[in-house]
Amino acid sequence: MTTHAAALSPPSATGIPHGKLGMWLFLASEVMFFTGLIGAYLVLRLGHPAWPGPEGHLSVPLGTLNTLVLICSSTTIVLALAAGERGALRTVRLWLLATILLGALFLVVKGFEYTAKFSHHIVPSTTVFWSCYFVLTGFHALHVLGGIIFNVLVLSYAASEARWQLFHQRLELAGLYWHFVDIVWIFLFPLLYLL
Amino acid sequence: MTNALGSAKTYVKIWVWLAGLMLVSVVLAEAGLAMPARIVAAVVLVLSLVKAVLVALYYMHLKTDRRLLAMVLAAPFLLVLLALGVIFSSTLLHF
Incomplete structure (x- = not known):
């Protein structure tokens, strides 16, 4: 690590880099955010025995595909991190690019699902189920978009060796955020599509 | 790291x-x-x-990783449990 890089990451009292501890604190607040939304969904759902009814149909194959895409993207970003540990910058770039493309694919599939619903005049105000569906998946999709932007930023750091020396720690932060987004979907998929 | x-x-x-x-x-x-x-x-x-x-x-x-990070992650779940406790205890009071 260069002197300048060391100045960017001063030692902390906890022994954990400030950025990493900050990211975990942020993720803890995100847990509260999504728990509130999912909790509201569960309370509404348990109050309706016939939930969501025949009109609440979602495509299980598309949901399964998107789940597999996010699981794959979690693996590619952690493989980028492993490559970063080995100093293999070219491999870091490839795995990061794969993560970004998989994230974009998730949003494209989600876009197809939304378009299909809108074409059948299904909007958030149609029923309580659809309100929950659009709120939960919409906020999750925004988080995916945020993760893609973060990953693109980290990829730009990996463009040159000098910048990578300064900012390589941010790959771990981007990875933590991306895995959190994956975990949220791991719960949303069965709750909305399967059960 | x-x-x-x-x-x-x-x-x-x-x-x-x-x-x-x-x-x-x-x-x-x-x-x-x-x-x-x-x-x-x-x-x-x-x-x-x-x-x-x-x-x-x-x-x-x-x-x-450091155990502190697991504790940071556990904090919101404890708060959720506390909130559920408050909700269910108030429900019980209505019986």
């Missing part, structure tokens, strides 16, 4: 588990098995919990 991270081989193994458990969930929920819906729902949600724990332990490195 504060610790040595996992190997690529471990990460791929975890991917196989995550994808496999996800497919098991889909088959369980869609196969129309002669099981009560509540049992299917419970099994599928437990499988989701297992997948989330695998991601947190191996991909987010909580298994080998």
Whole structure:
């Protein structure tokens, strides 16, 4: 690590880099955010025995595909991190690019699902189920978009060796955020599509 | 980095588990098995919990990282439990 890089990451009292501890604190607040939304969904759902009814149909194959895409993207970003540990910058770039493309694919599939619903005049105000569906998946999709932007930023750091020396720690932060987004979907998929 | 991270081989193994458990969930929920819906729902949600724990332990490195980070993550769940306690205790007061 260069002197300048060391100045960017001063030692902390906890022994954990400030950025990493900050990211975990942020993720803890995100847990509260999504728990509130999912909790509201569960309370509404348990109050309706016939939930969501025949009109609440979602495509299980598309949901399964998107789940597999996010699981794959979690693996590619952690493989980028492993490559970063080995100093293999070219491999870091490839795995990061794969993560970004998989994230974009998730949003494209989600876009197809939304378009299909809108074409059948299904909007958030149609029923309580659809309100929950659009709120939960919409906020999750925004988080995916945020993760893609973060990953693109980290990829730009990996463009040159000098910048990578300064900012390589941010790959771990981007990875933590991306895995959190994956975990949220791991719960949303069965709750909305399967059960 | 504060610790040595996992190997690529471990990460791929975890991917196989995550994808496999996800497919098991889909088959369980869609196969129309002669099981009560509540049992299917419970099994599928437990499988989701297992997948989330695998991601947190191996991909987010909580298994080998500082315990403080696990405590930071545990804090919101404790608050959620507290909130549920308040909700259910107030429900009981209405009986």
